[in-house]
Amino acid sequence: MQTEVIPSENKGLDLSTLRKGLGQSFFAANIVFHKLTDSTNNLAKKLAAKGAPEGTVVLAEMQTAGRGRMERRWLSPGYVNLLFSLLLRPPMKAEQVFGLTMLFALASIDGVKEESGLESRIKWPNDLYIGRKKLGGILTELSVRSNDVEYVVLGLGLNVNWNPAGEGVILYPSTSILAETGRVVSRERLLIRVLKMFESYYRQALRGGTDEFYEKWNERSMLLGKRVKIKAAGGNMCGNASRVDRSGALIIVDDSGQEQKVVCGDVSVLGIQDG
Numbered sequence: 001m002q003t004e005v006i007p008s009e010n011k012g013l014d015l016s017t018l019r020k021g022l023g024q025s026f027f028a029a030n031i032v033f034h035k036l037t038d039s040t041n042n043l044a045k046k047l048a049a050k051g052a053p054e055g056t057v058v059l060a061e062m063q064t065a066g067r068g069r070m071e072r073r074w075l076s077p078g079y080v081n082l083l084f085s086l087l088l089r090p091p092m093k094a095e096q097v098f099g100l101t102m103l104f105a106l107a108s109i110d111g112v113k114e115e116s117g118l119e120s121r122i123k124w125p126n127d128l129y130i131g132r133k134k135l136g137g138i139l140t141e142l143s144v145r146s147n148d149v150e151y152v153v154l155g156l157g158l159n160v161n162w163n164p165a166g167e168g169v170i171l172y173p174s175t176s177i178l179a180e181t182g183r184v185v186s187r188e189r190l191l192i193r194v195l196k197m198f199e200s201y202y203r204q205a206l207r208g209g210t211d212e213f214y215e216k217w218n219e220r221s222m223l224l225g226k227r228v229k230i231k232a233a234g235g236n237m238c239g240n241a242s243r244v245d246r247s248g249a250l251i252i253v254d255d256s257g258q259e260q261k262v263v264c265g266d267v268s269v270l271g272i273q274d275g
């Protein structure tokens, strides 16, 4: 549903509401907020290199060089959406980080559902979709030493109170919570929900791995059963998406009937433009 509702909440994020709502969450302790930065992922990585602690949240209203995967830009007007990055220092191996991206995607769609009632889906590995339109995207970056993770930065761009129909520059079909529901939601409350949800999933994963999320992330995946094309450094591959495995990798059945494990690359689904 497209709408002409104009957000009344055109003011900066209220950090005291955010801190209060986060309460005892480890994300409450180190919130770095900038009205304008190049990219919250860039800033989070700079802070990480200077020793910023696990749980640091870097938030911005506007980015001059917001980035997505595959060197795409992330465009968002100021004061209406959520643009933030989380710094984590999980004691894990590099290959386990896929699981964290999936948990962050799950927490994001669960937070959206709780705050607005909207059902969104994960387009493996890092996109949030409603129908054929993109609601948000995750950019995961990591630093490793001998395959041990030093830090992970999880960045999320989530379209909240934006009216994509009114924008001149759109890279792919986009939507927002406002465009879908006609209602402006509190960005602070939404962010609190996503962060608290993610913190609980993250702690569970640190205790027992990501196995217990396997069913949930498959239920919430929009690719399964669909014919997909994977563009990867080694070439393109087509097949039917079968499941997201316990590590967070995509399993597809290729045209010769063999299962292939896909750990990176760009997935396009027939009828859905790349995003």
Ligand code: BTN
Residues within 6 Å of the ligand: 038, 039, 040, 041, 042, 063, 065, 066, 067, 068, 069, 070, 072, 074, 083, 084, 085, 126, 127, 136, 137, 138, 139, 155, 156, 157, 158, 275
């Ligand atoms: C994608 O769609 O490929 C991922 C988009 C990720 C965008 C977010 S906005 C906050 C954070 N800072 C960035 O520069 N990128 C991520």
